Amino acid sequence: MVVMMKLPQDVVINILLMLTVKSIMRLKSLSKSFYTLVQSSTFVNLHLNRPTTFEDGLILFKRSIKQDDDLHKTILSFLSGDDENHLRPINPDLDVPCMTSNYSNDFDQFIGPCHGIIALMDNLTTVLFNPSTRNYRLLPPSPFNIPPPFSYAIECVGFGFDNIANDYKVIRILDIYLEDHGYPQDFEKKIEVYDVYIDSWRELDHADQNFPTIYWSPGSQMFYQGSSHWIGIPIEDPMVILSFDLSTETFHTAKMPDSCYFMNGPSYGLAVLNDTFTLICYPRIERAKDTNEFTYIWLRKDYSGCDSWIKKYTIKGLPIQSPLAIWRECLLFFQCSNGFLMSCNLRSNEVNELNLHGSPTSLRVIIYKESLTPIPRGYGSSTKIEKF
Numbered sequence: 183m184v185v186m187m188k189l190p191q192d193v194v195i196n197i198l199l200m201l202t203v204k205s206i207m208r209l210k211s212l213s214k215s216f217y218t219l220v221q222s223s224t225f226v227n228l229h230l231n232r233p234t235t236f237e238d239g240l241i242l243f244k245r246s247i248k249q250d251d252d253l254h255k256t257i258l259s260f261l262s263g264d265d266e267n268h269l270r271p272i273n274p275d276l277d278v279p280c281m282t283s284n285y286s287n288d289f290d291q292f293i294g295p296c297h298g299i300i301a302l303m304d305n306l307t308t309v310l311f312n313p314s315t316r317n318y319r320l321l322p323p324s325p326f327n328i329p330p331p332f333s334y335a336i337e338c339v340g341f342g343f344d345n346i347a348n349d350y351k352v353i354r355i356l357d358i359y360l361e362d363h364g365y366p367q368d369f370e371k372k373i374e375v376y377d378v379y380i381d382s383w384r385e386l387d388h389a390d391q392n393f394p395t396i397y398w399s400p401g402s403q404m405f406y407q408g409s410s411h412w413i414g415i416p417i418e419d420p421m422v423i424l425s426f427d428l429s430t431e432t433f434h435t436a437k438m439p440d441s442c443y444f445m446n447g448p449s450y451g452l453a454v455l456n457d458t459f460t461l462i463c464y465p466r467i468e469r470a471k472d473t474n475e476f477t478y479i480w481l482r483k484d485y486s487g488c489d490s491w492i493k494k495y496t497i498k499g500l501p502i503q504s505p506l507a508i509w510r511e512c513l514l515f516f517q518c519s520n521g522f523l524m525s526c527n528l529r530s531n532e533v534n535e536l537n538l539h540g541s542p543t544s545l546r547v548i549i550y551k552e553s554l555t556p557i558p559r560g561y562g563s564s565t566k567i568e569k570f
Contacts, residue, residue: 195225199232203314203552226554230298234551236510241269242300242313242548243523244278244292245540254541256281260313267513267525269536280320281307289398292546293341296405298553299350301341308341308352310378314552316569319559321352324374324383334358334372338396338403340410344428350378350558351428353410355396375431381560386431393424393433397444400504400517400546401451406459407485409434411452415444423461439463439480439491451505453514455494459485464502467519477502479514479528495528506547517545 189197198206198220206229210220219225241261246254260273281290281304294300302309308321328334340353356372371393373386394414403412414424414435421442422435442450442463451462459482465475477497484490501524506515514526523538523545539545557567 191219194219195228198225199229203554206554207315220554226556230553230555238551239509239549240272240313240551241507241509241515242292242550243538244290244302244544244546244548245521245523245538246544248541254281254544257540258313259538263510267510267527269538276316278302278309280309290546291339291400291403292548293339293403293405294548295550295553296341296343296350298550298555299557300548300550301352303339303341303352305336305339308339308376310350310557312553312555312557313548313550315554315556317557317567318569319557319567321376321378322381322383324354324376326374326383326385328358332358332360337371338398338412340403340405340412340426342405342408342410342428345408346429347377349380352376352378353426353428378558379560393435394422396424397421397450399449399451400543401453401462401506404452404454406454411459413438413450413452421450436482439493441478449502449504453505453508455479455481455508456511458483460494460508461491462505462514464500464505467501467503475499497526497528497531500526500533503543506545507549509547509549515547517543521545523547 206220210217243259243261244256246256249255256278258276258278259271261269262272263269281302290302290304292300292302298312300311300313302311306323309318310321311318334356337355337357343350354374356374358370358372371389373389374383375386376383394416397413397415403410408429409425409427412424414422416422420440421438421444423438425434427434438461448463449466453460453462461480461482462477463480464477477500478493479495480491481494482490483492501518502516503519504517506517508514512528514528516524518524519542521539521542523536524533525536526533559567
């Protein structure tokens with residue numbers, strides 16, 4: 183410690199960048215100068231953008247355990263792997279007390295990391311979380327009401343970072359409908375945006391009423407290159423990727439491979455493989471054991487191009503209920519119908535059931551790298567940063 187304090191600052195920074203976040207946080211408490219350095223936005227950004235490899239990727243695993251008919255316990259596990267990809271815990275599990283409803287079991291989304299921050303969202307709750315520092319912030323619910331006789335359903339949610347406004351944003355797409363003799367009649371779409379630093383919800387006044395229905399599954403959305411992405415089902419055209427640019431706040435669509443269709447077709451998920459936008463097409467769970475059914479991994483090599491899909495992998499007979507993430511450029515994590523986490527090595531086709539499980543449909547996985555990114559506090563007087 184004394185020796186480090188005598189070194190030039192650039193040397194000290196290079197040493198700190200090689201340490202774990204836990205070690206950096208310990209050093210921060212030993213010296214005012216270290217505290218000032220580590221807290222600075224310059225060092226935080228250097229740490230966020232430091233050179234890393236796929237071996238630095240850590241796993242945040244979320245699952246829910248049923249405790250009552252309408253009550254679930256949401257648990258986060260922090261995992262790493264050895265040279266043979268065997269998983270091991272690196273920190274104690276955490277309970278998420280603000281996510282206990284059935285929504286958190288069946289309809290939640292795990293989005294990120296985005297500049298080191300992860301969003302855990304369901305229809306009622308949004309939690310921003312840094313898994314390295316354990317700091318989190320519970321965001322306020324939308325204040326907007328839908329007057330009767332209209333009702334609404336949340337079609338999808340999103341989270342990401344606006345590089346122009348330098349702010350994180352949360353997106354909700356709502357279907358507003360009229361209950362007519364017990365049958366919902368479509369009325370319009372509504373887009374809500376929450377600006378995290380400003381600590382305020384607002385409605386978009388230029389919401390496009392013609393974009394497709396959103397296809398929902400646990401792994402069917404993600405943030406990539408400045409936009410939130412979902413899988414869309416147009417009325418007549420082939421299936422598409424629907425994106426929302428967080429800076430321009432405009433929607434765009436891109437065609438999926440020609441073999442992708444909705445009626446009696448496969449299921450779909452989104453992921454990142456080798457830093458490339460990736461589409462996973464897999465058999466519906468009731469057909470997964472059919473020897474003629476395959477899982478296809480498609481890469482969108484030219485993200486700006488409309489027809490740039492390349493089929494990278496073809497795997498037979500995976501019992502996928504939903505794909506969750508791709509780790510170390512080759513290991514596909516997915517959940518199966520019995521609630522266990524499973525993996526498939528895309529290069530060798532080796533499939534393993536892991537000793538990690540929860541309520542069926544509740545599993546989520548995020549691949550992240552350590553960061554010191556602070557949770558945005560926002561300008562509102564009610565914002566509060568807490569630690570799990």
